[in-house]
Amino acid sequence: MKKNFVRFLFLFVIIIIGGYFTHTSIVNYFSLERNTDIINFSYIFNGIFTLIFTSAIMVLSKKFKDQLGFIFMAGSLVKIGVFLLISNLNNLDINKNVFLDFFIAYAICLALEVYCVSKILNTIK
Template sequence: MGKKLFYFLSLFILVIVISYFTHLGILNALFPTKNLSIVNISYIFNTAFTLLFTALIIVLSKKYKDQLGFIFMAGSLIKIGTFLALNKLNNLEMSKNVFLDFFIAYVICLIFEVYYVSKILNTIK
């Protein structure tokens, strides 16, 4: 499991860094005066949550193998809810553009979460 986890972390960090700089490059080219703080917050939040959540899934995979799918769905719901709550507490406006900036990072992280959790579920007997 350690080798697979290292592979997951390496690939995840590489893809998230590339997508972050690509996202910033596109936004800077199209909207040079746009405030990019929400993009930074979004990538940091989604990356940290994905790393913590994946570690939690690994820890819980042995003991709660029958409930792992439900834990995964609850974690995804908690991630969106937490991000929206943080935005509301910080009085950040949730326009379509702000949500899109969050959603791009969210989808990239979600793809990795789904892939890795499905690999864990396939190995559990």
Template sequence: MPKSLPKFSLLFLLVLTITYFVHSTLISTATLENQTNILNFSYIFNGIYTLCLVIAIILLLKKLKDQIGFIFLAGSFLKIGLFLAFTKFNSLEIDKSVFLDFFIPYLVSLVLEVLFVSKILNNIK
């Protein structure tokens, strides 16, 4: 495990938490409806999944060095599929009005995943 994993985890959780509070504040001031179920679920799901995906990539790095890009890509597709499945099982509605409630934490998580994984891959010899 790289020494930078705790640093990434702390930075990732800090950025995701700040984004959550800004996002939820904007939603509560902009609308009268207080539908935070999908928002809370989206941030928690993306946070946990991103940390698990990064740890899995680190664990598989030495054995499957040439396939890490495909594993990362498959993990990203799986994230969307699992999110939609969990929302369906938990009776959470996904429509145009809550698209940003999913997309913002997904985008923040994806950007930080890409930056960290690319940094790891650049350090491999």
């Protein structure tokens, strides 16, 4: 399990940092008027939540192997809810103009979570 987590962590760090710098570079290159606080918060929040959530799934995979899919779906729903709650508490306005700033980081992290969970499900017998 440690080997799988280290592999996931290495892949995750490379992809999330690459995604962040690509995202901010595109915003800067096209001189888009974006609130960088939302971009930064989105990548930090999604990154931390993904690390915690994926670690929990790796730990719970042996004990709750039949419920792992439901745990994954519930975690995705909780992630969006907590993000919206925290952003509202910090007065970050999430409207349709900045939706992509959140969704790009969310999609990157979700793809990594799906990859990791599918690997876990394929190894469980």
